[in-house]
Amino acid sequence: xxxxxxxxxxxxxxxxxxxxxGGHEVTIVDRDPQEAGRLAKELRAAAHGxxxxxxxxxxxxxxxxxxxxxxxxxxxxxxxxxxGDRLAGKVVVDISNPLNQTFDALATPPGTSAAEEVAASxxxxxxxxxxxxxxxxxxLVEGQVxxxxxDVLIAGDDKEAKEMVAQLVRDGDLRAIGVGPLERxxxxxxxxxxxxxxxxxxRLNFQSTWKLAS
Amino acid sequence: xxxxxxxxxxxxxxxxxxxxxGGHEVTIVDRDPQEAGRLAKELRAAAHGxxxxxxxxxxxxxxxxxxxxxxxxxxxxxxxxxxGDRLAGKVVVDISNPLNQTFDALATPPGTSAAEEVAASxxxxxxxxxxxxxxxxxxLVEGQVxxxxxDVLIAGDDKEAKEMVAQLVRDGDLRAIGVGPLERxxxxxxxxxxxxxxxxxxRLNFQSTWKLAS
Numbered sequence: 001x002x003x004x005x006x007x008x009x010x011x012x013x014x015x016x017x018x019x020x021x022g023g024h025e026v027t028i029v030d031r032d033p034q035e036a037g038r039l040a041k042e043l044r045a046a047a048h049g050x051x052x053x054x055x056x057x058x059x060x061x062x063x064x065x066x067x068x069x070x071x072x073x074x075x076x077x078x079x080x081x082x083x084g085d086r087l088a089g090k091v092v093v094d095i096s097n098p099l100n101q102t103f104d105a106l107a108t109p110p111g112t113s114a115a116e117e118v119a120a121s122x123x124x125x126x127x128x129x130x131x132x133x134x135x136x137x138x139x140l141v142e143g144q145v146x147x148x149x150x151d152v153l154i155a156g157d158d159k160e161a162k163e164m165v166a167q168l169v170r171d172g173d174l175r176a177i178g179v180g181p182l183e184r185x186x187x188x189x190x191x192x193x194x195x196x197x198x199x200x201x202x203r204l205n206f207q208s209t210w211k212l213a214s
Numbered sequence: 215x216x217x218x219x220x221x222x223x224x225x226x227x228x229x230x231x232x233x234x235x236g237g238h239e240v241t242i243v244d245r246d247p248q249e250a251g252r253l254a255k256e257l258r259a260a261a262h263g264x265x266x267x268x269x270x271x272x273x274x275x276x277x278x279x280x281x282x283x284x285x286x287x288x289x290x291x292x293x294x295x296x297x298g299d300r301l302a303g304k305v306v307v308d309i310s311n312p313l314n315q316t317f318d319a320l321a322t323p324p325g326t327s328a329a330e331e332v333a334a335s336x337x338x339x340x341x342x343x344x345x346x347x348x349x350x351x352x353x354l355v356e357g358q359v360x361x362x363x364x365d366v367l368i369a370g371d372d373k374e375a376k377e378m379v380a381q382l383v384r385d386g387d388l389r390a391i392g393v394g395p396l397e398r399x400x401x402x403x404x405x406x407x408x409x410x411x412x413x414x415x416x417r418l419n420f421q422s423t424w425k426l427a428s
Contacts, residue, residue, distance in 0.1 A: 110400075111324030145427045153408075177416070179408055186324075187404035194367075194393055194401045195426065202391070204428050212412065213359045214422035 001025070001168060002064025004056075006079065008035040011095055012070035014140025015132055016043045016053075021143065022171025023049030027063045029056050066091045066164060068132075073098040073107065073114050080121045088123040091161040094185075095132040097192040106193055115155065115185035127161035129154060130185040131169070133192040136206040143173050145209045150174045153191070153210075155184040177212060215239070215382060216278025218270075220293065222249040225309055226284035228354025229346055230257045230267075235357065236385025237263030241277045243270050280305045280378060282346075287312040287321065287328050294335045302337040305375040308399070309346040311406040320407055329369065329399035341375035343368060344399040345383070347406040350420040357387050359423045364388045367405070367424075369398040391426060 001024050005012045008030035019026045020043045028043070030036035036055035043053040056063070067087060069076045073096035080087065098114040100107040108114055115130040122128060131154045132140070139145050152169045154176055156162040166176035179188065191210055199206055215238050219226045222244035233240045234257045242257070244250035247269065254269035261267060270277070281301060283290045287310035294301065312328040314321040322328055329344040336342060345368045346354070353359050366383045368390055370376040380390035393402065405424055413420055 109325075148427060177412065180411060184408065184411075187401075187408045190401035190404040191408070194398065194405070197394060197398075198391065198426065202426075202428075204426075208426055208428035211425045211427045212409065212416075212418075212422050213362060213425045213427075214416075214418050 001066060001164065003027070003066045003068065003168065004029055004062045004064050005068045005070050007070030008032070008039040009070065010137035011132070013039055013042070014135070014137035015068055015070060015095070017046055017141045018143060018172030018174060019168060020047040020051040020053060021173060022168060023051045024168065024171065025052045025064065027054045027056050029058060029060065031058050033057050062086050062090065066093060066168065068093040068095065069118070070095060072096065076114065077117055077121060080118055085123050087126050089125055091164055092118065092122055092126055092128045093132070093165060094118045094128055094130050097133050097189055097196060099193060099196065103196065106189060108189070111186070113183070113185035113189050115182055115189070119182055127156065127158040128182060129156035129161050129165045130182060130188055131165050133188055134195055134210045136209065138206055139209050145207065148211065150209050151177055151211050153177050153179050153188050155179050155182050155188055157182045215280060215378065217241070217280045217282065217382065218243055218276045218278050219282045219284050220244070221284035222246070222253040223284065224351035225346070227253055227256070228349070228351035229282055229284060229309070231260055231355045232357060232386030232388060233382060234261040234265040234267060235387060236382060237265045238382065238385065239266045239278065241268045241270050243272060243274065245272050247271055276300050276304065280307065280382065282307040282309065283332070284309060286310065290328065291331055291335060294332055299337050301340050303339055305378055306332065306336055306340055306342045307346070307379055308332045308342055308344050311347050311403055311410060313407060313410065317410065320403060322403070325400070327397070327399035327403050329396055329403070333396055341370065341372040342396060343370035343375050343379045344396060344402055345379050347402055348409055348424045350423065352420055353423050359421065362425065364423050365391055365425050367391050367393050367402050369393050369396050369402055371396045
């Protein structure tokens with residue numbers, strides 16, 4: 001699959017590693033072309049099974065069917081508005097955890113979610129999927145925690161779009177778990193928030209992940 | 215510790231097994247004295263390390279410092295109002311997942327939680343702790359899933375009360391994770407809800423549990 005990852009930061013790096021592990025054609029976009037180039041080079045060195053990696057500037061065409069918004073909230077919202085019609089028809093993956101500035105509460109009003117806010121801002125026909133907000137960057141680079149594949153929890157209103165994201169997840173040797181419609185992003189963002197708040201007290205150093213064990 | 219469990223149903227059974235595994239003095243209370251007696255007998259047979267088990271009727275004095283409300287929402291709220299001053303000074307453990315009648319959404323309004331509703335209904339000086347809402351009955355009886363101890367996520371505003379519940383959890387060979395103030399019950403109830411909705415599609419048959427793996 002052709003996938004564009006916008007944001008060459010920590011999460012773009014983590015997701016990029018899973019995408020190239022799965023043999024996909026990845027384009028890294030960043031406002032800073034040097035950052036995009038640096039990450040593209042790192043991912044190219046890690047590429048498997050026919051994976052390709054390119055870096056592109058912020059104004060280039062968005063390649064592929066899937067666009068991952070690997071930026072912080074509320075940057076994801078601003079980004080979507082900026083990109084406007086360039087997102088038309090894409091599957092847009094929102095990975096954000098909308099924390100407030102003191103990191104002790106969600107910044108989104110109760111009864112909604114960052115993913116739903118993103119969905120309200122994309123062009124008609126663009127499908128938004130929530131995923132990767134309960135997995136941290138370093139664990140994505142590794143693909144596992146304590147010897148077990150990460151669970152990637154996926155919410156969305158379009159079955160085909162969710163399945164495309166689930167396929168990317170599985171190709172990267174992670175476990176995809178569909179959790180229902182996009183409004184389930186409310187619970188996913190709550191879970192992402194909980195996970196973040198526990199890092200310091202439990203001294204986990206972002207080397208943890210939520211798993212549905214069975 | 216002396217602990218009263220109100221409700222001899224599935225969750226009372228699961229939590230009861232962990233309490234007697236930990237050597238505690240347990241009283242099972244149920245509106246139906248036969249149900250209370252039946253569970254007390256089962257738990258007595260499983261008791262370890264000095265654990266004792268009694269059954270008591272719904273109008274008896276509530277024994278001990280900790281009272282577990284092992285009933286469904288909104289029954290927990292009604293129960294707390296009924297018990298009134300009999301709860302004064304206790305540590306009250308709310309375990310409920312406030313699902314709506316079709317099990318596809320939370321019944322509590324956004325921006326609150328069943329635990330906070332319970333806390334608003336108890337006598338002054340009664341401390342409410344949220345726990346055990348992301349662990350299912352059968353897994354509590356076993357104490358583990360896939361060979362790993364269950365994570366019990368605990369929220370509350372009173373440090374001492376939370377620590378008492380954490381001690382009960384650890385004594386039952388489970389892992390206690392404090393997640394912050396009682397309002398974090400919002401995220402815990404979201405997580406409990408997510409876990410419930412996933413049982414049927416993933417065919418987990420309530421033999422799963424949320425773990426913060428690291």
